[in-house]
Amino acid sequence: MRILLVEDELMLADAVRDHLLASGEAVDHSASVVDAEIMLRGTNYDVLLLDLNLPDGKGLDLLRDLRRKGSATPCIILTAQDQISDRIEGLNAGADDYLVKPFDLNELSARLAAVSRRYSGNPNPFVELEGGVEVDLAGRSVLRDGEQIDLTSREWALFDQMVKRPGQTLSKRQLEEALYEFGAEIESNTVEVYVSRLRRKLGRDVIKTVRGVGYRVEG
Amino acid sequence: MRILLVEDELMLADAVRDHLLASGEAVDHSASVVDAEIMLRGTNYDVLLLDLNLPDGKGLDLLRDLRRKGSATPCIILTAQDQISDRIEGLNAGADDYLVKPFDLNELSARLAAVSRRYSGNPNPFVELEGGVEVDLAGRSVLRDGEQIDLTSREWALFDQMVKRPGQTLSKRQLEEALYEFGAEIESNTVEVYVSRLRRKLGRDVIKTVRGVGYRVEG
DNA sequence: CGTTTCCTGACAATGCGCTGAACGGCGAAA
DNA sequence: TTTCGCCGTTCAGCGCATTGTCAGGAAACG
Numbered sequence: 001m002r003i004l005l006v007e008d009e010l011m012l013a014d015a016v017r018d019h020l021l022a023s024g025e026a027v028d029h030s031a032s033v034v035d036a037e038i039m040l041r042g043t044n045y046d047v048l049l050l051d052l053n054l055p056d057g058k059g060l061d062l063l064r065d066l067r068r069k070g071s072a073t074p075c076i077i078l079t080a081q082d083q084i085s086d087r088i089e090g091l092n093a094g095a096d097d098y099l100v101k102p103f104d105l106n107e108l109s110a111r112l113a114a115v116s117r118r119y120s121g122n123p124n125p126f127v128e129l130e131g132g133v134e135v136d137l138a139g140r141s142v143l144r145d146g147e148q149i150d151l152t153s154r155e156w157a158l159f160d161q162m163v164k165r166p167g168q169t170l171s172k173r174q175l176e177e178a179l180y181e182f183g184a185e186i187e188s189n190t191v192e193v194y195v196s197r198l199r200r201k202l203g204r205d206v207i208k209t210v211r212g213v214g215y216r217v218e219g
Numbered sequence: 220m221r222i223l224l225v226e227d228e229l230m231l232a233d234a235v236r237d238h239l240l241a242s243g244e245a246v247d248h249s250a251s252v253v254d255a256e257i258m259l260r261g262t263n264y265d266v267l268l269l270d271l272n273l274p275d276g277k278g279l280d281l282l283r284d285l286r287r288k289g290s291a292t293p294c295i296i297l298t299a300q301d302q303i304s305d306r307i308e309g310l311n312a313g314a315d316d317y318l319v320k321p322f323d324l325n326e327l328s329a330r331l332a333a334v335s336r337r338y339s340g341n342p343n344p345f346v347e348l349e350g351g352v353e354v355d356l357a358g359r360s361v362l363r364d365g366e367q368i369d370l371t372s373r374e375w376a377l378f379d380q381m382v383k384r385p386g387q388t389l390s391k392r393q394l395e396e397a398l399y400e401f402g403a404e405i406e407s408n409t410v411e412v413y414v415s416r417l418r419r420k421l422g423r424d425v426i427k428t429v430r431g432v433g434y435r436v437e438g
Numbered sequence: 439c440g441t442t443t444c445c446t447g448a449c450a451a452t453g454c455g456c457t458g459a460a461c462g463g464c465g466a467a468a
Numbered sequence: 469t470t471t472c473g474c475c476g477t478t479c480a481g482c483g484c485a486t487t488g489t490c491a492g493g494a495a496a497c498g
Contacts (some may be wrong), residue, residue: 371474371475371476372475372476373475373476407477407478407479408477408478408479409476409477409478412476412477412478413476430485430486431486
């Protein structure tokens with residue numbers, strides 16, 4: 001999914017981009033309205049993430065222009081403002097959703113999924129895996145033989161990463177970064193333990209071990 | 220059938236009223252939100268026809284207020300806007316149907332008939348949940364083992380959100396937005412308290428806790 | 439066969455969620 | 469108006485699921 005992020009706070013922009021890239025999305029970033037207009041001219045994006053407080057103009061005007069030109073690209077507004085009137089103005093300008101800073105990056109993912117699902121008209125983004133396991137990434141739910149399986153937040157964080165990249169082998173280090181925020185080297189076998197717990201819940205065939213490298217989920 | 224038409228475009232309002240009167244319906248008309256509130260206080264209407272672009276306030280707020288007070292009066296939204304986000308917001312606020320201007324008067328009649336049929340005659344599609352709990356989303360009624368359960372407006376606001384997305388885990392943040400117009404950050408455990416009360420009324424198995432994330436009701 | 443890598447049962451500490459209780463506000467009734 | 473009762477909200481303490489760690493065993497590799 002191609003995403004254009006329009007945001008002038010570089011720290012936040014980096015965090016968002018990293019998170020989305022880690023989810024396998026393609027993210028372009030621009031820090032101003034003029035920049036964004038140029039990007040939009042050159043590429044067709046699937047979703048627009050738009051900050052309202054931009055240095056060189058109102059973000060809402062950018063959105064209104066887009067809509068005036070007939071673009072239907074889904075747009076999620078990011079803002080520090082917390083006023084109902086702003087929200088209404090945003091939605092009237094053609095926004096699809098609205099996130100107030102500070103927001104949780106996982107919530108951003110969920111909203112992105114919801115918005116894009118809305119537009120594709122496909123209500124069931126279920127991923128099917130081996131062993132009768134189905135995963136709804138946006139809804140954070142897992143079925144095994146049709147029955148709901150409960151995953152704890154750590155278990156889901158790990159599994160989520162693997163399901164998003166089916167067929168790819170992920171190193172333990174990569175998976176560790178899904179568990180802990182950033183950096184923090186850990187010299188334990190936490191990932192192994194969680195894989196073990198996941199296998200008990202989901203069956204042994206879903207997660208495959210690649211000895212000396214890491215783990216993999218088949219597509 | 221008593222119908223309240225809330226519409227500030229007088230030409231359109233007249234046309235609608237004439238058409239409905241010709242069909243033998245009783246139509247009252249108000250052109251503003253305050254006016255509508257007064258009318259609603261005095262009369263029990265069978266259907267509410269609600270324009271969203273009113274001069275003195277958002278029509279949606281009127282609808283939300285009604286629902287918050289426990290009213291189940293069917294509501295059809297009339298609007299010039301055709302954005303998916305509006306539609307979703309409208310339905311979330313408790314609307315039953317949605318007509319985009321310009322619309323055909325006969326289509327309006329048909330929808331009116333459909334909505335009122337839904338409410339009067341045969342019961343609506345009941346959603347069945349665990350523990351002998353049935354939910355009528357449109358009629359906002361809940362049965363447990365065949366007995367009516369009374370929910371307060373906040374309880375319903377929360378439960379409604381969850382039942383509409385069975386199988387999906389909703390974050391406390393998302394659920395908070397059902398309680399308040401626009402919750403910025405949660406500094407309290409209000410959602411937990413309401414879940415606790417709902418469980419007392421509906422049984423413990425209906426709402427499942429997903430620790431570290433939120434809550435879910437099974438499909 | 440030895441070595442390396444991975445699996446998994448057990449366990450203690452932590453932090454999250456649950457719930458009883460109390461407070462304040464608002465509308466209805468008197 | 470005052471009173472009463474219901475509803476929404478906050479708070480604090482308790483109980484327990486979750487989590488990270490370790491150690492012994494199993495499996496894969498040379």
